């Protein structure tokens with residue numbers, strides 16, 4: 001039976017592992033900030049259905065007033081994720097990325113202090 005290819009498909013360079021490269025520290029920091037921001041927005045979106053369902057279930061199980069106490073946990077989760085997201089630090093200047101001492105912008109795509117755009121690798125600075 002004749003071979004379909006001139007050389008074996010599994011021959012080099014396919015079997016040579018790619019060289020390990022060090023991750024750009026800014027890229028890691030941007031991914032961390034994006035993850036925190038995504039978690040905070042998902043918390044906002046999920047608050048009404050999850051918080052409402054939790055409150056209604058607890059209210060149904062334990063009676064009047066218990067649902068309000070159960071609603072504290074989802075609200076506390078929102079406070080936690082928002083604080084975590086808004087306190088993210090810029091990898092370039094080390095200051096808070098989304099706020100200055102008087103301005104807050106959770107939609108900002110640039111550092112509120114040094115102006116570096118989110119996603120900029122360290123090699124471009």
Ligand SMILES: [Zn+2]
Pocket residue numbers: 090091092093094095111112113114115116
């Ligand atoms: Zn900065």
